[in-house]
């Protein structure tokens with residue numbers, strides 16, 4: 001289990017991360033609304049790259065949202081006092097891993113296994 005000081009440091013990092021991610025998501029959502037506004041240009045030549053940009057933005061946006069979900073979940077777990085153990089095997093997650101990735105829900109071996117599983 002993490003001691004109180006580490007816990008507080010991780011909470012601070014998670015809160016900063018949440019604020020940053022929320023800002024990013026908002027920033028990404030606004031320009032596409034602007035583009036979709038009726039009467040806003042009709043540049044055929046640009047449409048292909050615009051579609052590409054939108055697809056790319058969408059992927060980035062989805063990734064941001066997923067990370068944001070993990071961050072929120074980690075903060076919820078802190079509130080419930082269950083932050084720290086791996087969600088899969090229940091072993092304590094290496095504090096160094098939590099320092100690098102405060103919203104990690106799985107220990108390294110479970111994470112590796114999950115990622116391998118996703119590829120097969």
Ligand SMILES: [Zn+2]
Pocket residue numbers: 086087088089090091106107108109110111
């Ligand atoms: Zn595990």
